[in-house]
Amino acid sequence: MFAALFNYCSQLVSFTMEEQQIIESYFSVRQVPKKFTLIQNGKIARELYFINKGLLRLYYTKDTEDITAFIFREHLFASSYDSFLRQTPSIQGLDTLEDSELLVITYDDLNTLYKKVPRMETLARKIAEQRFINAQLILSSYILDSPEERWKKFEASNGDLLLRVPHHMIASFLGITPVSLSRIRKRLQGS
Amino acid sequence: MFAALFNYCSQLVSFTMEEQQIIESYFSVRQVPKKFTLIQNGKIARELYFINKGLLRLYYTKDTEDITAFIFREHLFASSYDSFLRQTPSIQGLDTLEDSELLVITYDDLNTLYKKVPRMETLARKIAEQRFINAQLILSSYILDSPEERWKKFEASNGDLLLRVPHHMIASFLGITPVSLSRIRKRLQGS
DNA sequence: GGCTTTCATTAACTTTTGTAAAGAAAATTT
DNA sequence: AAATTTTCTTTACAAAAGTTAATGAAAGCC
Structure with missing residues (x-):
């Protein structure tokens, strides 16, 4: 249940068994069906997933x-971060695209956990x-690349998502219309 | 010399006088002329400013x-973050646009400081x-807004920079050409 | 199975931005 | 002060993306 979480964390910090048990005790597991809204636009994001x-x-x-705005895949932390971190009303919504299994922690519990397990603070910083680096990378692609180049990069690095996510959702992530994405795809078929 | 730094930090964490003295001892002051390159593209960013x-x-x-990619104003930390945080070759350069006074800390010293002053870790996380929130905000403006709206927002929130920074540098930040920016400005004059 | 909804593509037309080049104004250097 | 460089705007043309609307295919639902 927690294997993937600690495997992900182990790249950044090393927790003792005691610390792992404390951390586990603060997370709960939740099964969520497809098309379920976890965070609603306008509400405060109380949970991190x-x-x-x-x-x-x-x-x-x-x-x-x-x-x-973003598509979160397996073994990543997800939330409407600006809302969760500042506990202010969210300007984004967060939905499931598939039936999902989530580990959930609340804002208050996370801050308690920082105190009980100081190393958690290091993890959170990293x-x-x-x-931040990831957001910068996406932003740089908007600044430097054409929509066509952005699509090529997305296809190269997230090709598997093309089968799991409707194209119009990807189009809006790339900053273009579905019509434009369709044109780009056709243009690239020839080459 | 350090007043602005601790004033900025005090919004996020509160340091004791002892902690402040330790922190001060790890920073050095540097006067840098206009048009000076602090971090060169391809080199590893060793310092945070x-x-x-x-x-x-x-x-x-x-x-x-x-x-x-970004314009840093007074009383902000600045670096090529992806390079500094991961100690990998930078894909960005960092220059001064004006004669500047900087407080400088190296990557190694910062990590030493994390150990000597654990609260520094909290500050770094925040x-x-x-x-990250800021990068998200800029990114959302690329996704949601037209270049014209982006310019309007920039003008509204960073109007003072228009007098300090050549427009073509702002244009590229907004993801458009100087020509296009000039057209937008002309279009908006009438309204 | 049959119905509805969602999704992807295509076409025609409009709007916007990019590119290249040239000239004017401002700032910097010598 | 003169010369040079940098910055900003404008023009004309080309390329790309947006908009609207129509069609067909696929997926989901009763």
């Missing part, structure tokens, strides 16, 4: 349209740093 | 062109979280 199994989608809502 | 005075620009180099 570690994805044992499944796929989560973070999205903005502009007018009546959903625009993908995860925040990773997420 | 706190800006007492001045303006720093982080940028990518594509072909022969510089593309602004700063990383803030930077």
Whole structure:
């Protein structure tokens, strides 16, 4: 149940068995069906999720349209981070795209855990740093690359998601319309 | 000399006088002229800077062109974070845009400081979280907004930089060409 | 099975941005 | 102060993406 979590953490910090048991005691397991809303736009994100199994989608809502902010895959921490970290109303929603198994911890429990297991603070710092680097990477792709190049990179690094996620959700993540994505894909078929 | 630094930190954690003295001992002050390269593309960023005075620009180099990744103003920590945090070759350069006064700490000293002053770890986590939230915010503006809206927001929130930074550097930060920025500005004059 | 909804593609047309080049204004250097 | 470089704007043309709408295929639902 917690194997994937500690395997992920072990790349960043090493916990003793005692620490692992304390950490486990603060997480709960939750089975969530497909198309379930974990965090609603406008509400405060009270929970942080570690994805044992499944796929989560973070999205903005502009007018009546959903625009993908990020797709979280297995063995990642997921939340509407800006809302969770600052405990302010979320400007993003978080849904499941598949039936998922999640490890859940609340904001308050996480802060208690920082005190009980100080090494957890190091872990949190490193995860925040990773997420920052990742956000920078995506941002740089917006600044440096054309939509076509962005699609190519996405295909290369997340090809498996193409079978699990509708293309229009990927299109909005790439900052283009489904129509434009379709054109790009056709343009690239020839080459 | 360190007033701005601790004033900035005090919003996030509270240090004792002893802790402050230890922290001060690990930073050095550096005066740097305008147009000075602090971090070169391809080199590893060994230092983190706190800006007492001045303006720093982080940028990518594509072909022969510089593309602004971020502009750091007074009283912020600045570096090529991906390179500094992972100690890998930087894909960004960092230059001064004005004569600047910087507080400097090396990667190794920072990690020593984490051990001597554990609360520093909390500060680092919170700063990383803030930077992540900020990167998310900029990214969301790329996903949700048109270049015109992005310019309006930049003007509203960083209007003072328009007098300190050439427009073409801002244009590339907004993901458009100077030509396009000029057109947008002209379009908005009428309204 | 038959129905509805969602999804992906295509076409026609409009809008916006990119590219290249040239000239004016401002800043910097000598 | 003059010369040089940098910065900013403008123009004309090309390329790409957005918008709207229609079609067909696939998936989900009763």
